[in-house]
Amino acid sequence: AQSVAQPEDQVNVAEGNPLxxxxxxxxxxxxxxxxxxxxxxxGLQFLLKYITGDNLVKGSYGFEAEFNKSQTSFHLKKPSxxxxxxxxxxxxxxxxxxxxxxxxxxxxxxTKLQVIP
Amino acid sequence: DGGITQSPKYLFRKEGQNVTLxxxxxxxxxxxxWYRQDPGQGLRLIYYSQIxxxxxxxxxxxxxxxxxEKKESFPLTVTSAQKNPTAFYLCASSQTGTSVHEQFFGPxxxxxxx
Numbered sequence: 001a002q003s004v005a006q007p008e009d010q011v012n013v014a015e016g017n018p019l020x021x022x023x024x025x026x027x028x029x030x031x032x033x034x035x036x037x038x039x040x041x042x043g044l045q046f047l048l049k050y051i052t053g054d055n056l057v058k059g060s061y062g063f064e065a066e067f068n069k070s071q072t073s074f075h076l077k078k079p080s081x082x083x084x085x086x087x088x089x090x091x092x093x094x095x096x097x098x099x100x101x102x103x104x105x106x107x108x109x110x111t112k113l114q115v116i117p
Numbered sequence: 118d119g120g121i122t123q124s125p126k127y128l129f130r131k132e133g134q135n136v137t138l139x140x141x142x143x144x145x146x147x148x149x150x151w152y153r154q155d156p157g158q159g160l161r162l163i164y165y166s167q168i169x170x171x172x173x174x175x176x177x178x179x180x181x182x183x184x185x186e187k188k189e190s191f192p193l194t195v196t197s198a199q200k201n202p203t204a205f206y207l208c209a210s211s212q213t214g215t216s217v218h219e220q221f222f223g224p225x226x227x228x229x230x231x
Contacts (some may be wrong), residue, residue, distance in 0.1 A: 009157075032217045043121075043222030044160075067177045090159065094217065101214055103148075103211070103218065109159040 002027045002075040002095040006108035014082045014116050021111045024092030032094040033074040035065055037087050044090060050074060061085070067098070081115045088112050120144065122221035123208050128228045130202065138193045140208035147213045149191035150220065151179060154205040163206075164192055165179045167213060169218070195228065205231045 003026045013019045025031050032051055036044040048059025055067045067075045076089060091108040121142045130136045130181065150168050152160040162175030166185040180199025185191055191210075193201045205227050209220040 030194060036222075041225065041227070042203075043224045044209075044220075046219040046221070048216065049219055049225070068183075103213075104162075107152075107160040109157060 001105050002091075002093050002104075002107055004091050004093045004106055004108040005012045006089075006111045007109050009109075010112045015083055016080050017080050019085070019113065019115070021082040021089050021091075021113060023074045023076065023108060024072050025074060025091070025093045026072060026114045027093055027095055029095070031072075031074075031091070033065075033067065034065060034092040034094070035059065035074075035076050036090045038090065038094065038110070039087050045102060046088075047076070072104045081113075081116050086113055121208060121210055121221055123206075123226050125225035125226060126224070128226055130228060130230050131135070132230065133194050133197045136228065137229070138195070138206055138208075140191045140193065140223060141189055142191075142208075142210045142221075142223075144210055144221060145188070146210035146221070148211045149185070150209040150211075151175075151183065151191070151193045151208045152209065154207055154224070154225075157212060160207065163193065173210055201230075202223055204228060 005024045006062040034049045038044045048057050050057050050067045058064045063078050088109050088110045092105050094105045125137045150165045151163040161168045163181050164183040166172035183229050207225050208223040211220045212218040
């Protein structure tokens with residue numbers, strides 16, 4: 001069974017400092033990994049995904065994520081945090097499964113990012 | 118604008134009532150999904166549909182029902198059998214096929230049981 005863990009419920013960072021939101025995963029085959037962001041009372045917005053290739057994936061709003069196969073991690077990063085980055089961040093992993101090749105996606109429990117002015 | 122719409126934004130249900138949450142997309146996506154979000158639990162899959170007139174149970178389907186009569190629409194009914202329906206409900210859609218596709222989410226419906 002696939003799973004994804006976000007070990008930190010909340011991350012606090014000062015504006016202008018680099019930020020990291022951690023994610024580790026477990027799958028039986030090759031992982032397909034995603035990061036989404038959710039602002040209060042809104043749906044999730046896609047940030048970036050890893051399929052194959054370069055371990056450093058660049059996404060929207062200046063975010064990037066580093067895939068590390070040996071550590072089974074896919075941490076989200078940004079060189080300089082903005083107050084407007086404050087939101088709930090979800091890591092997700094995709095596996096093949098179910099009838100008709102359904103692309104089941106498992107989401108982590110989310111990490112609240114608070115950027116302090 | 119292309120996207121996914123959900124209505125209503127807020128919904129209140131009395132004990133024993135069935136309620137239906139609307140989800141419409143104009144992205145021409147074949148696949149649609151319903152998730153339930155509770156604080157500290159992430160997103161849990163209720164139902165999904167890969168194509169019109171077909172849908173499958175997700176991880177927490179008990180007390181819910183869906184239909185997929187049109188490609189654009191995937192309504193969710195929360196029945197009286199759902200014992201704890203108060204939650205934030207998210208609809209999503211995606212392309213299908215061999216490539217790895219992200220999901221696009223609607224703005225959500227917050228359901229409260231009175």
